[in-house]
Amino acid sequence: MKQRKPTGGWRRWHRWLGLLVAMPVLVLSVTGILLNHVESLDWASEPLPPTLARSYGVPIPEQINGSPVDGHWYAQAGERLFVDGRAVAACSSPFQGAVAVQGLIVAGCGGELLLLQGEQLVERLRPAQGVPAFTRLGVAAGALILETDNRLLQFDPDRLGSAGAPSGDWQPAPLASVPSTILSDLQAASVPAALNWQRLLQDLHAGRLFGRVGQWLMDLAALVLVVLALTGALVWARSRR
Template sequence: WPWEEPVKQRKSTSQWRRWHRWLGLAVALPVLVLSVTGVLLNHIESFGWSSRPLPPLLARWYGAPVPESVSGIVLDNRWYAQANDSLFIDGEKSLYCRAPLRGVVQDNGWTVVGCADALLLLDAQGQQVERMGPAYGVPAFSTLGRNDQGLVLKTEQGLSQYDVDQLASVALPEGATWAPSLFQALPVTMKQRVVAQSVPPSLNWQRLLLDLHAGRLFGLAGQLVMDLAALVLVVLALTGTVIWSRSRRS
C-alpha cells in the first residue's frame, strides 16, 4: 500500500536514532575527556603549563622517585639535604651528590659534604671547589663527622682521620672520640620545596594532558578506550548524517 513506505521509513529512521543515541551515551565520558584535554593542549602555552612540573603526588603515581620525607643537616645556619642524587642547600637544588648523603662538616675553612662515593669541598658561598673520590685517597666510608683534629670518616676498618689539604688518611685508634653528622627533619616549607624540585622536568602538565588525551595514563586499556571513542565519533557523524537526510525526505 502507498502508506506502508513512509511507515517503514519512519521505523528505519527510529532505529537509526536509537543506535545514534546509545552509541553517544556509551562514549560520552571518553569523548568529554578527548574534547577538554584537546582544548587545554591547544592553549597550554598561553596558560604557561607546558613546562610546569606536576605536583609530587601525581609524579609518584607515574613512578617517579619523589621522596615523601626529607631529612638534612644544619651547619652554620645552613640546611643541607639530599634527594634524587642532588644536594639541596637551604631548600635549593645546588650540586650533584649521589645518594645517600653521609654527612656535612666544617674543616680547614671548607664545608665538606659526604656523598655516597665522594667528598665535596664547598666555599663560603656554597660553590663546589673540589670533588674528591678514591683517586684522592678517600677511603670508602659510611659516615662523615669530625673531632678536634678535623675530618673523620667511618669505614669498614674503623675510624680514619682524613686531611683534605694533604689528601691523606690516618687510622684512628679504637675508641677514639668523634662527633658524626646529625640528621634531623627539615622545616616544613623547606621540605616542600625540596620535594617539589625532586619532580623530574619531563613530568609536567603537558605530559599529563597528552597521556590523558591518548589514554596512556591507564595503560593499554585506556588507549583502546580512546581509540574506540574516536571510531564511534566517526560512526556518530555518519549516523547523524543519515538521520538528517531521512528527516529531510520525510
Template sequence: MNSYGFNAPETYQGLAVDEHLWVIGGTQLFRDDVSVATCSSDWHSVSWLDPMVIASCASKVELFSTDGDRIEIFSALPEGRLIKSGRIKNDGRLLLQFTQNQYLLDVDSFEVTAVSGYEMILPQWQSVPAPMTQSLQSQFRVQDLTWERFILDVHAGRWFGGWGWLLMDLGAIFMLTLALSGVV
C-alpha cells in the first residue's frame, strides 16, 4: 500500500463500552481489533447510547449493538457534511452537528428535528494499547485500490519505476523471440 501512497493511520482513538474498545482509525471502525465498518471519509465520532453504539463520519451515521452487530445505517442526512455527533448533555438523545445547524436524530424512528443551543457530550477517548495498534495497522484497507488497478499496474510495469514499461516491453519481445525461434 505504501507504494500507492496509502499509509495506515499513526494514531487510533478508542471509546470503552462494556469492557470492549471501539476504535476509529481513518476510514475504518473497529470493535477491539475486529473491523466492523468502513466509510468513504474518516470516522470522527463514536458515542454510546445505551444499548447502542453510534458511529459517524461525514456522510453517514451507523448504529451498532454493543456486540458489534450493525443495526442500521442512516445516510439520509439533512445537510451535506456531518462534522460530529454525540449525546446531548443531561439527555440520552443523539445530536448531529453540521457546519451551521444542529439536528436531533431519533434512533428509533430516524426522525430528524432541527434544534439549536444544545450542548454535546464529547466522548472520553482512550489511548489504544500498542499491541492492538499494531494489529489494527496490519488490517489497514483502502477502498480506492481495486484488484483491477493492481493487476494493470503490475502488467504495465509501474512497480519498476519510470523504466518499468520498457522492462515489460523488453520481456515481451524476449518471450516472443523465444516462441518464434522454437526454443520454447
C-alpha cells in the first residue's frame, strides 16, 4: 500500500486556503500597488466622478439652477461661482441668481453680492458693508433690487446704500436648469476635494467601502496570508527531508 506523504494534509489546506482568499488578496495586491504609485499617477488630488461620489452618500444634484444673463450661464457648485462651466470666484450657498446692472453682472451668493465684468470678479460686497439681508435680487428701471423678507429695496453698489424700490414692476433674477453641456462640469465640481481616487483606493484596500463586513473580510484575508506563508514554509521544509 502506498504511504501518504506527511505533507499531503498541509498541501491540501494550503491549496484550499489560497482559493478561499484569492479575490480579497487580488484586491489587496492591486490596490496596494496603485497606492504605492498614486502620486506619480496624479490620483492623490483627482476628485471622483459624480457617480462614484454618490456611493459615498454625497448629494450630487441631478439638476442645477443657474441664471442666463447676456448669453452666459451663471451658477453655483462646490462653493464656487461658475460662468459657462468655468469657476470664477468663491460663492457660498444658496445661489440667489444673477442680473446685469450698469455694465456689471451682479450675482447673489449666500447673502453676499459679487460684482463681475465677464469672468473677472471686480468686488465682493458683504453684509458688513451695508448689504441688507435678502432672499432674491433683480432689476427695476436699470437699478439693482434686493428682496428682503418684507419689502423691496433699491441698492446702490457704488455708494453702498439702500432705499425704497422705485414704483413699477421689477424683474427677479431668472433661474432655470443649466444646459447639459454645463451640468456635467458643475456636478464634477460638487464632489468634495477630499473624496478623490486615493481615498477610494484606501477604502478598497482596507475593505471600508463595504462596511464592517468588508473590513473583516480584508482582515481575514491578511490573516490567511500569514497562515499560507507559514504552511508554505512548513511544506517546503518537510519536502526537503
